[in-house]
Amino acid sequence: MTKAELEGLLNRQKTAFQMDPPGLERRMDSLKKLSDIIENNKERLIEAVNKDFGLRAREETLFLEIFPLQDEIRHAMKNLRSWMKRRKVNGAWFLLPSSAYYQFQPLGAVGIMGAWNYQVLLSLSPLVDAIAAGNHAIIKPSELAPRSAEVLQEIINSSFPEKYIHCVTGGAELARDFSALPFDHLFFTGSTRIGKKVMAAAAPNLTPVTLELGGKSPAIIHHSYPVKLAAKRIMAGKLFNCGQTCVAPDYVIMPASLNEEFEKHVKASVEKFYPDMNKNQQFSSIISSDHFKRLQGLLKDAEENGAKIVTLGPADDPYKRFMAPRLVFEVSHEMQLMQEEIFGPVLPVLNLETMEEAVEYVNDNPRPLALYYFDEKKKRINWLLRNTLSGGVTINDTVYHLAQHNLPFGGVGASGMGHYHGYDGFQTFSKKRAVMHQRRLAASDFLHPPFTDLKKKLIHVLGNLTKV
Template identity: 45%
Template sequence: PASAQVRYQPLGVVGVIVPWNYPLFLAIGPLTCALAAGNRVMLKLSEATPATGQALKQLLEQVFPTDLVSVVLGEVEVGQAFARLPFDHLLFTGATSVGRQVMLAAAHNLTPVTLELGGKSPAIVSADVPLDTAAERIAFGKTLNAGQTCVAPDYVLVPRERLEAFSDAYQRAVRRLYPRIADNPDYTAVINQRQLQRLQHLLDDARAKGAQVLDLYPGETRQGRRLPPHLLLGVNDSMQVMQDEIFGPLLPLVPYDSLEQALAFINQRPRPLALYYFGYDRAAQEQVLRHTHSGGVCLNDTLLHVAQDDLPFGGIGPSGMGHYHGHDGFLTFSKAKAVLAKQRFNAARLIYPPYGKALQRLVFKLFI
């Protein structure tokens, strides 16, 4: 007779490295999970959002003692030093290239990591879904925060015969959401000049290699770092826009001739953080779910699986490891301690050596 149970204990001190694109959501979400599991937390906020970081630091210091929640501000070298601290768990959200460096730094202390990275999240438009429906939902996911979202659709696979019609539907959908770009408070600017130059380089590189680049707001004067949405047709793998995570309002369209071909295109590439399929046929939906790997999936929508806090959020392969949100966050930031409890009577003596005792001979005779 014995009892077995799992005891969940706090890990200790959890480090959280926060990116710049959603500096509140991606700080408060992990903080909530780690505190709920009973941990102390250190947050390293992004150097690219200093005003938001300072405001959040002041707010949290009014609520929590600094030995329970501590906010760290500083430039890149501060973040590098932060990743080398001997945390009991470290969560990083950001680019895959930086995630590798964070994991390497954590390895010196054998610190377990949760890495929420990026990748090229595909959207698949089926052969029979209404194009206006698919285009509107993809446009919302792509243009929210000007595409600066880790689960934003990165490219769209479209049946070859529907390519032009989808392009038209997407342009209409974007213009409904944002009738203008300049002086529009609904449309987000690119975070800084360096990121704007990177996106412009992707456009220039694609154009130079033969892509058709469509500015969805031709003739409109650009304002500051507000980069208008663009469509790219005729893309190929030699273009950087098809190699790097875009993280901006640029959307390549890739034609396909069968669903199997579209799935093969996805599976030949690194596993993405999100995958989106637009089509109402249940068998086709199941085929997509069974024959692809991704961190998460939306059927007939984009982004909103992340908002369902009871669903685990996390990547796979180059798009990350581990997951959190809701109960899964509690588990990630807890140690599941296995406990076996016995009292006075010890039935295990029956299997102690020396072997060949009467009871053991009886068991052998009955069961062997």
């Protein structure tokens, strides 16, 4: 699709929106239709994702993409009437007898740019929020997962009018043109590097953006916490989709005295999760040869700089893009795998002896999308929450905070800006519009010019009454 064709599509959507903004009934019907589309094409989507990766377990796509997406639609439909309600607020006393309220109104025509690692979820989850908020939308799935992008394009475009919801596919050039369109809001999921380019492309139009990026999400283990349980939960979150998850634990911080026990329990967990790892058809492949080579380069750099690498499975297979999990000990901050988001089955272990040292290290680096802390002591947990900043936090587990519909999901700083999921997603794609309703007789009429002596005295009295 050319740039001119994209512009024409957006203009048609904007015109259609202005003529008939979706109300409650159309929004509910569209959410139900989207749910039906996903259910009716579930097996096609699962197979397309599997082909994109070379291997992705059916159960993993169901558990990590299809089920959360359907549950998000269910949650939106259950709560949409309440979300749309006008909400009264207390008016300013000096503007009595006016009343004040706010209401959420749709923005117009929005753009959504999905991500390859969870193509179905990360393309359609923002669409759920956009539909619930009453917008028209154009979706652009990631070209790095072309088979799932093609299926999404077919099922969306055959089910919704072009002027309402439409899906476009294409490579980097189309992505550049897409992000430069004058959307009423642009939602992007992907890397921090590309996020900067998307934001720069949107800036000339002053298009507001939500950026769901990534970062190095730490898992901090307090020495008092059961290492076996921490190891199991960290590796479960780490190895979903072979580590190609934006909120996967990127590295572990713990005292050196826990290394031996942690390694033992990590090995046991991996063996339990993925017996016959390279044969059981449940351990995902790396998305592309380029990404496979990048991960191998991170390991090579770490080993050349003194790291100890523990392989937790059979030999890698570049042809199948199979990569066994690794633990990496004796790491330093200068190593490449401690400088960039790993996005693979490689888990560095950074040995810091105290909680204060761990928090200082996290705070000295770009703010992560997620932070995981393993401890039972409420006082220490609260101290860590006060003294760190991240997109989200899970205590004594990993990843699952993003599945909480009543919690916002989003990054901070280099890991992103803005939120979505549930009510927060509805707000992201809405204008929270302020409305004041003044009465025929109003005290504010006495404050109009000219400022007579009486009015000056009145203003003086008001000034005294409003002092803290």
